[in-house]
Amino acid sequence: MKNNHEERKKEFVLSEGQSDFVIGAVGLVFALAMIFLIIPGTIADVGKGFPGPRTLPNFYGWILLVLSCCMLFQASRKRKGKSKIYGRAEDTVTFDLEGVKRIAIVLAIIVISVVALNFLPYIPVTIALLFALMYVLGQRKILVLAGISVIPPIVIYFFFTEGLRLVLP
């Protein structure tokens, strides 16, 4: 029982109705932002006939608005329980909080290494990236950590720069 409780505490679960509500709300906000802020702010009005540069993006924005409203309507139906066919397990959204934390760490490591590539060469940055990622994911064998984080970046570097004549940082 205690274990079950602990398992549950580690997860963040949205029911199908809640997840549809989130999708609808995000879509609605994005659609409104597209129509009233992003398109007027980022696409110049060339003032010439139809269709112009704004035509299709505006059209997409309005369709998204309609679809988001449909999604919100669907979500409200599900939350009120009017429809009997919902509530299938595969349609709920579950976040494993430990897993999400791991993703955030991995993402942070990748972002740091991408930023570092602006200032440092490819090989040392990638060695550090591989070492850090493997360590975060639980690899503790020093030979594996050293071998995998050093050899592949060097091989890849020479394959791209010498074999394919592509420039790496």
Add this chain to the structure above:
Amino acid sequence: MLDMLSMLGSGFLAVIMPGNFIYLLGGVALGLVMGAIPGLTATMAIALLVPLTMYLTPTQAVIMLLGAFNGGTFGGSISAILMATPGTPAASATVADGYNMALKGQAGKAIKTALIASVIGCLTACVLLVCIAEPVAKYALKFGPAEYTVLMVFSLTIIASASGDSIIKGLMAGIFGLIFGSIGVDPIETVPRLTFGSLNLASGIDVITMLIGSLALAEIFSQIEQFNKSTTSVMLPPPSCKDDDRFTLSDLKQTWKTMIRSAFIGSGIGALPGLGSTLAAWMGYDMAKRFSKHPEKFGTGYIEGIAGPEAANNAVCGSNMIPLLTLGVPGDVSAALIIGALMLQGLTPGPMIFREAPQDVYNIYAGVMMSNVVMAVLVFLTVKQFTKISKLQKNVVIPMVCMFCIVGVYALNSTLFDVAVMLFFAVLGYFMSKFHFPPACMLVGFILSPLLEKYFRQAMTISRGSFSIFFDGALVWVIWTITALSMFTIIRSKYVKYKERKKATAV
């Protein structure tokens, strides 16, 4: 007919000449390796090879790229089977059954099933290509922007079919794809759109960046979420008997109908512009499941669940040459790269190529067919080497994949901005998969967006702003009718599913 066969024979002779064959072999081998490594796609293999084609003859260039495309499309299924990580998006439908077979000790059988299905799929598509490309090209000379616009609308209807249980989610994903596809400089007025002042976005978002982010890296994030530190090793069990490692006659008897059906589905999808092998694979899987005697076994390591998507996705390699050669329209991103390579060679894909360089066209046909033979031999010889990948630990593989994703995206344009865009799509793709959004719909929208806009605006310019151009002429009406039929079929099947679910819940 005799002329056609004679030119095809000459094409085969040209392809097996050592000077040409070596490029075919190299293309297939590179495609296989890159396809098998998650994050590196067939498209990326082609993209890396395109600059090299400048130093080759048209035949050498195109057969090398087609070999890489075919090998890469199949190669993706190797990691899908051994690691549950699709090497290419097209192999995503193979994961469920392929990996479950591998967990039962049937990795060898799964890979060989995928190989045979891929070869059958591609060869079927090649036969169709040879038979119908030239007549279509003659007909296509009559197409204008209005016809192309309606054709794009028809291609967009596929979003509804790929949208899983919720058409609304599918359409929303498609709209997001269309919006992302319209980022960049306006094709007619040349004003920046949705770029937020960034020069890096002026040429739009690179489709490969988006693909790697929203499919490969997003998948890696999902794997990291479910990653258990205590089970760091992905050890697949060895085969329990000889048949677990072989594709037997009884397997062929069980799967040949699925393979042929999926080959035709893949050929049909590949022949339609903008859809591509990922969608073909999912449709092949879906149809295999629908027509199977044991649909309940799909997803548990069932051989038909591999034969269906694999025959369909490799059929695209052959059939996407149909719109490419006949209409000059790329069937997918890889085809767009092949168009670029042909143009580097001074050849303009489209109906005129059949008059200007007919032998090159037949060399391409022969090259696609031969790439299957080369791929089959290579894989049968090296299958044991590929299975060694299964011994790699997940906490080693995942960082390696991240590294390949970063270096692959960086290598496209030598800019770290693309890597940042990839990370954005990775996070978006992760949340999309969490909320059951079908990524294929976003990709379809993204690929079709610039084509739809180009033809729509050209047509509107010709008609001086009147929509009547889209309803003028028999050809347009034929495409509208096909579109309506397609929509009707899709909505009907969704409605039937909805009713079935309702009935099941009531019981």
